Amino acid sequence: MSRGAKPPSQRQLRVGEELRHAIAMVIERGEFRDPDLQGRAITVTEVRVSPDLRNATVFVVPLGGGDVAPILAGLKRAKAFLRHEISRMVELRAVPDLWFQEDTTFDTASRIDTILNSPEVRRDIDHASAAEDDFPSDEDDGQ
Secondary structure (H helix, E strand, C coil): CCCCCCCCCHHHHHHHHHHHHHHHHHHHHCCCCCCCCCCCCEEEEEEEECCCCCEEEEEEEECCCCCCHHHHHHHHHCHHHHHHHHHHHCCCCCCCEEEEEECCHHHHHHHHHHHHCCHHHHHHHHHHHHHHHCCCCHHHHCC
16 A cells, blocks of 8 residues: 555455455356466455445465466456456446456565574574563562
8 A cells, every 4th residue: 555545445345355255256166268267276365446446456376376477367358257247246336347466465475484584583583582581571570
């Protein structure tokens, strides 16, 4: 989220979650004719809806890893089919335009975990906790 941007409203969050479930169900059924999508396990991790509910960014990741570019291209080609299927599953005045994007949060979390478990950081954490042990806590006041 950029600076000064409002957090999503409850309606945006609710619509995004309904869309996520609907898109995941359509993908799970595997009714795509597109060769880049047939037989592929795709996880829909999040759907972010614009404040006017006209656009939705769908974050996806291939289950088990792999190249996400052909999946994104296939989903873009299947956008009309997905919107039609969603319109039958979710009660909205209009189904938002769908935009597909790779979800990189798992990669980011993995990088952060690797950094936190690196010897340098571990040494600094151990040093900081040892320094805290040198100071008496409020509980040691005997009150």
